[in-house]
Amino acid sequence: NTWIHIDGAFGLWAAGADKLNHLTAGIEKADSWSVDGHKTLNTPYDCGIVLCKDKEALVSALQATGSYIVYGENRDGMLYTPEMSRRARAIELWATIKYLGKQGINDLVYGLHKRAEQFAQELSESGFQILNDVVFNQVLVACDNDSDTEETLNNLQELRECWCGGSVWFTKKAIRISVCSWVTTEEDVTRSVLSFIKARKQILR
Known part of the structure; x- marks a missing residue:
């Protein structure tokens, strides 16, 4: 019942380099991973990434509840981050990865x-x-x-x-x-x- 999390701030990006990806061998055995976009890809500062094998575990950890909160039928970003509202930093991150x-x-x-x-x-x-x-x-x-x-x-x-x-x-x-x-x-x-x-x-x- 142990949850294994990898804080990959800089290092997880080694997986993207052919001559360095041996450094990340075995990371797929973890349950969740975090990595920064700004530290390696030079995206804006708050472009952090969380990857999680268990969608329900992520949502239950971060979801805020209240009678005034309305959820959409499609994927709702506020279920997957600590904040209920934030700038759409995924766009800058996507653009960087798409360009590179x-x-x-x-x-x-x-x-x-x-x-x-x-x-x-x-x-x-x-x-x-x-x-x-x-x-x-x-x-x-x-x-x-x-x-x-x-x-x-x-x-x-x-x-x-x-x-x-x-x-x-x-x-x-x-x-x-x-x-x-x-x-x-x-x-x-x-x-x-x-x-x-x-x-x-x-x-x-």
Whole structure:
């Protein structure tokens, strides 16, 4: 009687890339999945997607009841979302998927992965520690100690060449890179790495 849910925010889109879809092997065994459109496909922010095997379970969890509520004969969107009214974000999501097509999604998703690999390689060559296996679009970066990592992150954010947030990886402070824009080029990555180097130098003076 266990319900298995997969929060696929970034990662579920790996299923759309021929060279990455092995990462999602077995996800079909879950009962429900969620994935963001904005984090990978660059749709408007609130284009979230929920997939559920059991329609009745989804409706019973989200349906609001009241004597004043009138349901239509056809599929009623308010039965499948927490809100009873919202903008028709499905249109933007549909338009993006329709425009990109299977090959376009493949190229976009795999392109994010390649830029993440580039980040990891160039930062490693510049003396930074790469804490994770870069299997998708996330890179966790650290300096020699937590203090240097935090100061480098603060300096990096002040430089405004690229934006990264902080994280913790097995108790170790890290700088988290999420490559999530289809327009990010190899040159953008190299320029961002130079900003990392500059940010670190500011604490070593």
